[in-house]
Amino acid sequence: MMRRGLCAGVVSAPCLAGCTGIQTTLGGAGADDTSFIRLFATFLVVCLIMYVLVVGGLAAALANRKVLTVESGAHHESSPWLRSALIGWTVLVAIGLTGLTVASFFVDRSAAARAKHPQFHVKVIANQWWWDVIYMTPDVSQIVHTANELHLPVGVEAEVQLQSNDVIHSFWVPNLAGKQDLIPGRTTDIQLLPTKVGLYRGQCAEFCGIQHANMALVVTVESKVDFLRWLAQQRRPAFAPATPLELAGYRYVTSRECSSCHNIAGTPASGQIGPDLTHLASRRTIAAGTMPMSPGNLYGWVADPQSQKPGNKMPTIGLASNDLHAVVAYLERLK
Amino acid sequence: MSSHCRNSLAAMAALALLAGCDRENSDARGKPFGETIPSTSPDTVFPGGQKQVPLDPRLAAYGRNAFAIAQGQQLFGAMNCVGCHSHGGGGMGPALMDAEWRYGGRIDQIAQSISEGRPNGMPAWRGKLTDQQIWQLAAYVQSLSGQAPKDAVGSRAEELSNTPPQTQTKREPVLPSDSAQQ
Amino acid sequence: MKAPAKRKPRKSERVMRDGPDLTGGELEARLEATWSRPKGVIGWLASVDHKEIGRRYIITALAFLAMAGLLALHMRLQLMLPDNDVMTPAEFNEAFTMHGTTMMFLFAVPVMQGVQIYLTPIMVGTRAMAFPRLTAFSYYMYLFGGLFLWAAHYLHFGPDNGWFNYVTLSGPQYGVGKKSDAWAQTITFTEVAALAVAVTLVATILKQRAPGMTLARMPIFVWATLVTSLMVIFSMPAIALVSGLLLSDRLVGTQFFNPAEHGDPLLYQHLFWFFGHPEVYIIFLPATGFVSEIVATFSRRTIFGYPIVVLSLVGTGILAFGLWVHHMFATGLPRVGYSFYTAASMSVSIPTGLQIFCWIATIWEGRPRLQVPMLYVIGFIITFVIGGLSGVMIAAVPLDLQVHDTYFIVAHFHYVLIGGAVFPLLGAITYWFPKSTGRMMSEAWGKIGFWIIFLGFQLAFFPMHIAGLMGMPRRVYTYPAGMGLELPNMLSTIGSFVVGFAVALFVANMVLSFWRGLPAGPDPWDAPSLEWATSSPPAWYNFAHIPAVESRTPLWDSKDDFPVVQGLRVDDRELLMTTVISASPDIREPSATPSIWPFVSAVAVAVSFIGSIFSPWALVVGMIPVAIALTAWFWPKLPGPYAEPQIT
């Protein structure tokens, strides 16, 4: 049914720079996404054939400049073969559609079948405009809590449990698999089987409020060894402040506004409402993908988050400059 | 009220009842607010007969702004106020939806109670919340007793049904509370 | 306001009927007096003439098209470059919501219904709609709904949660202020208007066809109107229910959509999309009606396979109700259920495929004249089929899970809505403009306008397929650089401005042709259907004598010696009712005279609706003026002296 050569060729034509992007459905870094590309190629071929037939028929009809013998006899009998052409066209359309339906059904079934035995579980809870990520290990004391970041071992089936704390969001990492909504009051799930090591970007795909556009998460697919090393690093409590500036930052963060919302394991700050900051500096982006992680961006973000991501829930504290330096220094420490 | 809104209102005499220009603007771009929490307490005797403390201008900005009240509602849950005051009915803390106010029911007094704390167990939130958040909380608290306009409040939250909808509760008077306790 | 002053029939005068002894100028002068309306503003507001109301619908809808179009251009400016700040996120969210809501509820459905109101009576050969005052009332409800939405937008409480305003985001907690109420109440206005129009259209088509116009001889556009009106009647109640439930959740704290109290956000989505999908076919089927009429006229041949096209229309209308869940493939419902909806979504493209075959066969059999309406038909076929095929793609679950809520979907529905409905609409306006104004639109500017909009459209919306596949979600006010989205977005922005320019060109062509277009005469295109038997623009009473029809193409078969029916009253408004299937004459029915009361009722209902989003008491108190206005509206007219007409 699907000839790999033709499909790959056909697919690559329109994909321009898309194939190698970090957030594209044509990336093919996950089992679901590769089956998507194959099915999409099949559909594209069938649809192109149908389209050529229609437009060709139209062009032929327009070119057929025959002069009618009877003056304005609008009622003359239609040529007999048109009737058979109509039946042929109907059969062709029906067969095409049935074939496509069956193809899509089989792809759907194989994805569902594979989803039966996931090796490990991650729970992702969506909030207005950031992702809470919890690695659910059987031993509860080894649970890892992080935010806006998902690490997956390559070749291992992961089941991602999806919940929402407020409105409907949609978890979508195009390079790996299709999207799945996160609906308040329900628990949906999605199975990811990453096949290519690399860095991918996912984004919320269901309109969820003023900052729907800046609700992204970075997905790192790595080898099993790297993954376990990362998991162990995430389990360690936060690094203690080393320099006096970091100590001043530590004192501010763990006693003032920051501790009302954020949790830094091993310190008095254990707010559960905002993203977990225990290993903030080891992440690649700030504020759910709004900007890449860098000291400069950290300054901009902590000083006035409302101007970086207007309408988000982090208030503008109006820090004095020395407090700002201290806080950023301490946050840099939280590798 | 921005001038742009005022003349558009004049133009739309037929839709006058829709005057809600300031009810909705969310002013998302939050510049660091120079907000400070007032320290005066109007419900007391002023030796020498000083007249009543004027109502704080921020009442319009927060007390009647739907966005501020909604943010206040989320903070009321997130900062564990529900733990003591439930949804206005009270528990460890006093009820906030009735007419009795031990430390003053005006929005600036409520903001002061939140910021400074009160002797009978109300924690002081200055330094733990920004002044803007404290004003938003005060806006929500005074809406619990129906002080806020009906078109600026939500009827319910997405949680266990509790109090009757705020859009329908009648406006409670603000009375000093004759607290029996010391 | 009393009904317009009417001459009291003098005792001696026999009741005047049209018949052999009353013909020509004398008859037309009397009919003119009976069917015209009083002058002045009150007269304008009291008009119940289907042509006036139809024209008002179309002009108001085109105005909303222009306003929503400007919003679209503003959004395209914001999306032209990554991390752009032409608009703030709040402005952008309100812009795309107003664009979507206005296009779907204030432009697409009303303009189609406006054209249907205008054409149906003169196509089926009658003098007025079945319920003329209800039609007038529906226009004012639609107008007030549109004005209310844009007033809310102007007063900073326009909706900003997308045109379908999903729950818990639009619920009482996260939908802050009155924005979602404004959206929901606008829906209440427009669905009341749409239901009223649908009811009058169905009654007019089934009971007031010219004698002899059996169901098998009805023009295809009238079939399309019948099917769309029945779809409106069956689908609008779903959106009425869901916007009502949302309003009651938001205003009096009911728990319909509160997930905690076992309400369900997906209940909202099911109810909305049960209306949502038929809605897009309500917009598309009238367009297929336009195409069938234009193809028949400009190929100088009756439509090929008339029964097949009619059955396809009915088939699409029925199937449209069975596939709404393909909008919810990502919500985690059981996968087996989804495969039923994949099959249903695929099957709905079969009837449309058949129609396309019949159109092409008609062109093949006929001698096509490539004038502007025909160009739009060709543009329609080329564009819509791309949208139809991308629709087949997103009917498959694995594909939809990747491209749902991305710009691939935005491309798809613009192809099927602009390609599928706006192109045929522009063709239809060019086609029926002479009938409505008596003047031709400029053929040269028409052709230029067509090529600009056709190419501009492809430039604007084809790159969106690529942007969607490359990971650009819907409704994002910006996107980061370096994801390969810069080029598609830039092309789309340029294309959208070209389309904007082309629409402006078309409107200019319309306005200028209104005064300086070539005079058109009754039948400039030598078309087969009945409306071309009236003058251009048609008189108040449409037909001096109600025609009798013997074939599908009356004008082609008996151009001038028309068999007609006589005996209708001349001194009072009277219509001939015919039986449903065979359209044989049945009874004579008085038709309502112009009245200011539909307008007053609409004002009272509007005030009550708008007030009800601020307090439920507005509904209670508001019903009193509504009751008074309706009573005056339905106040019975004293029956005049009657005598049996002779039917010759």
Add this chain to the structure above:
Amino acid sequence: MRRILIGLIAAVILIALIAAVLWTRTSGRPTQNASGTAVNPNKAIAASAASPPDDGNWTMPSKDYAATRFSALNQVTPANVVGLKVEFTFSTGTTEGFEAPPLVVNNTMYVVSPWPNNVFALDLTKPGAPPKWVYKPNPAAAAKGVACCGPVNRGASYWNGRLYLNLLDGNTVAVDAETGAEVWRTKLADIQKGETITMAPLVAEGKVLVGDSGGEMGVRGWLAALDAASGKLVWKAYSTGPDKDALIGSAYRAPYAQDQGRDLGVKSWPPEYWKIGGGTVWGWVSYDPSSKTIYYGTSNPGPWNQEQRPGDNKWTAGVFARDINTGQARWFYQSTPHDLYDHDDINEILLVDYPVGNGQRIPALIRPSRNGFFYVQDRRNGRVLSAKPYGYINVYKGVDLKTGRLIPVPGMEPVAGKVSRNICPASPGAKDWNPSAFSPVTGLVYIPHLNLCQDMGVKNANYIAGTPFVGADVKMYAGPGGNRGLFTAWDPVAQRKVFEIKEDLPLWSPALATAGGVVFYGTMDGWFKAIDARNGKLLWQFKTGSGIIGQPISYRGPDGRQYIAVPSGVGGWAGAIVSANLDARDPTGALGFNNAMKDLPKRVSAGGMVYVFALPK
């Protein structure tokens, strides 16, 4: 001559009879004292070491270390109880929940008030019992802001010349019983972290045992032992955290595998959650002098939202047995692993010698737990002999006696975003802190308890030290039958209900059993009731000024008469709607009790009065 002789003998017999009757009435020596009764083989009897013969005094809230709350005085009987009259009353001047029982030692009554925890010594020898001295500790007012269920105090304890009591702001004080002077004051709990102390201390072997409250505030539970003489800390056992904090060492042998393991106090919690995990000790401690072992329960794990703390959450909602001198744990049994509904396990623990057939008896403990099961456990190793429901339960299937684990009904656990309905028993449980009484005479346990169910919605709880850490909204309502309270007489041997009285309002007052065959309890709208210990018939009742949520006691007055005293002052968790003037329009008020107590403000008002009754001279 013979007639005179016969008359003389008859007179002597008559006098002997009268003397015998008088002797029994006056001397107060019960005809059958607790230990001397004819031992009925199939009835439980109080552990002799822990339940010494009654000397007419009431030195600690639980009456004795075995927590029998049984008075051996038998002057008041079902026949004459209707004659009880008010001898005198005393007002504490407070209107908060009055839970502390008055203590009577050497003809002096000590009354402890809720916040501000004043102590009044009343001289019983003088008519009207005027106060001898008043001790005012002045605890910090801010403590009321972190007291979850009302600024209450559950009583003081008298021990060789001193009164020991806890203050709401986390201090334990020793007061000289004669002069009312403060001997020492030790700060144990920190209100900044949300810790308060409301429990009545248990004083034994020269140690004062005190635990903290604040399960709703995200504190970490502990039980501390202070030296009675100096107030210095002897040992402190935490309810969560590593084994060295929980004083679990070599002496520890868990009855079941579920409670055996290294550092389960850390492993059964998500990371860092054990530090804010609750397990406070705010209820009752019992002590068995023969084995030098104390028995007490730990409270609910924090927060109420079970999804935030997966795992069994050791050592919360279970019973500890510890050595009194070193605090080393002997055994621990977790009644409610991974508690779902705030079912603390701090209820009273009665120590009895339990018949196991053919005349054999084993040292056991019996307790009506808050999760609705009446546990009978061997107190040497904690094994559960039987666990039967004594109230209506639909959230637990039962207790698996082989593994000791409670079996919850699947699907009833509250999850975020979806309200769970009809959870019976509700959060206060089948019986809250108000202790039952055990009468060795009838062998029955008299349980004043609740019949409440609830709807419960949970969400992500935010932790800020000193603020509530709950994450749940609750609405309670009457359970099946529509009555919110039940008074049940339970036979702990046959493990079945003997009789039951339906009460309209929840029963929040402890019970008092007396040797005279009369059992006393109070209702929340102020009725002080006396019922027949055998069949529960209502014999006598008296309407006090406010709701009764405190412990009635019985003592022998200076004139030898039996006096019954009861504190009356509505409040606590159930009465908060009255004592804290809450608004009934919010059903989730007072952590859900508002919905069940909407009618209370119309039936009773706040107060703070002790009433003392006795039969007329």
